[in-house]
Amino acid sequence: MFRTLSEKVWERHVVRRAAGEPDLLYVDLHLVHEVTSPQAFEGLRLAKRPVRRPDLTLATMDHNVPTNDEPAEDISARQIEAMARNAREFGIRCYPMGDPNQGIVHVISPQLGLTQPGMTIVCGDSHTSTHGALGALAWGIGTSEIEHVLATQTIAQTKPGTMAVTVDGLLPADCAAKDVILGIIARIGTSGGTGNVIEYRGAAIRALSMEGRLTICNMSIEAGARAGMVAADDVTFSWLEGRPYAPKGAQWERALDDWRSLATDADAPFDRDVAIDASTLRPYVTWGTNPAQSVTIDGAVPDPDALPADARESAHRALRYQELAPGTAVRDIAVDAVFIGSCTNARLEDLRLASEVVRGRKVRSGLRALVVPGSMRVKADAEREGLDRIFLDAGFEWRDAGCSMCLGMNPDVLRPGERCASTSNRNFEGRQGPGGRTHLVSPTVAAATAIAGHFALPADL
Amino acid sequence: MEPTRVVSGRALPLGRANVDTDQIIPSHWLKRIERTGYAPGLFEAWRKDPSFVLNDDRYRGANILIAGANFGGGSSREHAVWALQEAGFRAVIAPTIADIFKSNAIKNGLIPVELRADTVSRLLAAVEADAKTVITVDVVLRTVAAPGVKASFPLAGFLQTQLLEGLDEIALTLRHEADIAAFETKRAEWLPRVR
Numbered sequence: 001m002f003r004t005l006s007e008k009v010w011e012r013h014v015v016r017r018a019a020g021e022p023d024l025l026y027v028d029l030h031l032v033h034e035v036t037s038p039q040a041f042e043g044l045r046l047a048k049r050p051v052r053r054p055d056l057t058l059a060t061m062d063h064n065v066p067t068n069d070e071p072a073e074d075i076s077a078r079q080i081e082a083m084a085r086n087a088r089e090f091g092i093r094c095y096p097m098g099d100p101n102q103g104i105v106h107v108i109s110p111q112l113g114l115t116q117p118g119m120t121i122v123c124g125d126s127h128t129s130t131h132g133a134l135g136a137l138a139w140g141i142g143t144s145e146i147e148h149v150l151a152t153q154t155i156a157q158t159k160p161g162t163m164a165v166t167v168d169g170l171l172p173a174d175c176a177a178k179d180v181i182l183g184i185i186a187r188i189g190t191s192g193g194t195g196n197v198i199e200y201r202g203a204a205i206r207a208l209s210m211e212g213r214l215t216i217c218n219m220s221i222e223a224g225a226r227a228g229m230v231a232a233d234d235v236t237f238s239w240l241e242g243r244p245y246a247p248k249g250a251q252w253e254r255a256l257d258d259w260r261s262l263a264t265d266a267d268a269p270f271d272r273d274v275a276i277d278a279s280t281l282r283p284y285v286t287w288g289t290n291p292a293q294s295v296t297i298d299g300a301v302p303d304p305d306a307l308p309a310d311a312r313e314s315a316h317r318a319l320r321y322q323e324l325a326p327g328t329a330v331r332d333i334a335v336d337a338v339f340i341g342s343c344t345n346a347r348l349e350d351l352r353l354a355s356e357v358v359r360g361r362k363v364r365s366g367l368r369a370l371v372v373p374g375s376m377r378v379k380a381d382a383e384r385e386g387l388d389r390i391f392l393d394a395g396f397e398w399r400d401a402g403c404s405m406c407l408g409m410n411p412d413v414l415r416p417g418e419r420c421a422s423t424s425n426r427n428f429e430g431r432q433g434p435g436g437r438t439h440l441v442s443p444t445v446a447a448a449t450a451i452a453g454h455f456a457l458p459a460d461l
Numbered sequence: 462m463e464p465t466r467v468v469s470g471r472a473l474p475l476g477r478a479n480v481d482t483d484q485i486i487p488s489h490w491l492k493r494i495e496r497t498g499y500a501p502g503l504f505e506a507w508r509k510d511p512s513f514v515l516n517d518d519r520y521r522g523a524n525i526l527i528a529g530a531n532f533g534g535g536s537s538r539e540h541a542v543w544a545l546q547e548a549g550f551r552a553v554i555a556p557t558i559a560d561i562f563k564s565n566a567i568k569n570g571l572i573p574v575e576l577r578a579d580t581v582s583r584l585l586a587a588v589e590a591d592a593k594t595v596i597t598v599d600v601v602l603r604t605v606a607a608p609g610v611k612a613s614f615p616l617a618g619f620l621q622t623q624l625l626e627g628l629d630e631i632a633l634t635l636r637h638e639a640d641i642a643a644f645e646t647k648r649a650e651w652l653p654r655v656r
Binding site: 015016020021022024026028029035036038039042047049052054055056057058063064075076078079082092093113114116119124125126140141142143144145147148151152153154156158190191194195221224226245247251252254255258289290310313314317407408409426428429430431434435 | 477478479481483484487488489491492493494495496506529530531534535536537538539540542557559560561564565568569617618619630631634635637640641644645648649650651652653654655656
């Protein structure tokens, strides 16, 4: 029988299968952060249950931590302390604020080599799909499920469908991985992947770096998908080799053989198949309040009445919220803030791409621009290359690691009415702060926009 | 979790599509470490608009929420379900409901009801025309009934059982301890262990 990558990983993790019930799957790695876990630990405490496998559990603090020298406000400090206390009490390794390994949970696990092909990984965060870039099956769960995984190291799940998104052709030079995923979401919609695991395939995906693949898998949830995956290949292996938790010596060789066997069989059928020609993609900018509401940077804000009937009401509401008029050229939209960060686009490659654009230039006066590295390791690596100087000289703030302005839990928020070019993943109403207006872009476009003051490509500067 | 069999009552006609979890409960509410205290944050931003349907006295006391397609998309925050429940909602009806939200809802006894878009439109129209319209969601029969509307909704058998019996899923899984332990002896040796 021919099977897809996601089916192969699924099948090898089935602990128990019974007719009429969801499969009970083993979880190879459970990532935990301070925001969605406290109620789960409290549940364990009340039921007097231990954590079954502390050695397969890793915690960090990312969503609600300050990224500058300011102390956390009381309610946030209480949550941060709860994470430290729960980790201590249940014997879980935690990278707290100030630790050189601290950072956004989806950045630190791949960086440590903990995320490996063929693993099952869960976390109480919808962007857990990120880890699929290395060929792992990884998905976000709620707090009740966190408690279940902590107590049993398993999770009961209905088998998802399979969906192939095949991106062939050559990606234009001024496009990034972010533009590939924004293009995919524009095509299939915010619920285009619902119920499915998306496998990203094709020459344009193979040609991407590991960082680029992480960006793409990260936003699978923005298409409603349960998870996103890329089959492991030499890019994956050379990225993993030598990382702290990667297999070593003879184990490495055995692992490689195993990982190669996980690729989708040549004749395996997918429940749904979407083909995209990479050469038709352009840098994207979202205009609305969901990630499917985007146009290319060469385009203009659409007229809601010219959209398909089922998209009109949302588009009208979005334009009212965003205070944009139909027909406005994207390049004519001025921004108040630029945020380069998040689990989508705050890895070293992202910071390199952005720094190339701002090198020797100045952030437009009056504009607030932030770089928030995805992890303290990314920050240290970037500083070794001098990227911090480039950003600081241009007028960017250079912060410590955290989720920061992606979701506006810490003090890094937009003020009401402010407009932001953001490398993050969600442009929902108020996502970056009540009344704030978010436009999703790649790091390159974000950097050029910070210099120009309105949406721009490096070539426009 | 309390068993949930039938929910009958008035409905809030929210209508709009793509109601994401950041709208249901904005992120600053997630700083709390408790399971309760979220009702004041429900639709916090939209509620500032006096004409928002949740501020309409005619719908006060509604226990069923009717929304457009792709309800509950976005983050995995279970707080969205907690906030809805605390505000009195016991069922959500929409043409499509996002995967993680649906799973979180079931685990807390909030009934996720997916109906055809035209059926949802008819329910919305009925409730908008008469706020006193009573809708009944029956988990046993997997049906939704309102004057002039009768429809079935999909709900897998084990999810139905979960709602009907309000089971402690962790206790159920721990009965399979032997299976879990046996599985653990077969895992590849290179798989990482956090040090």
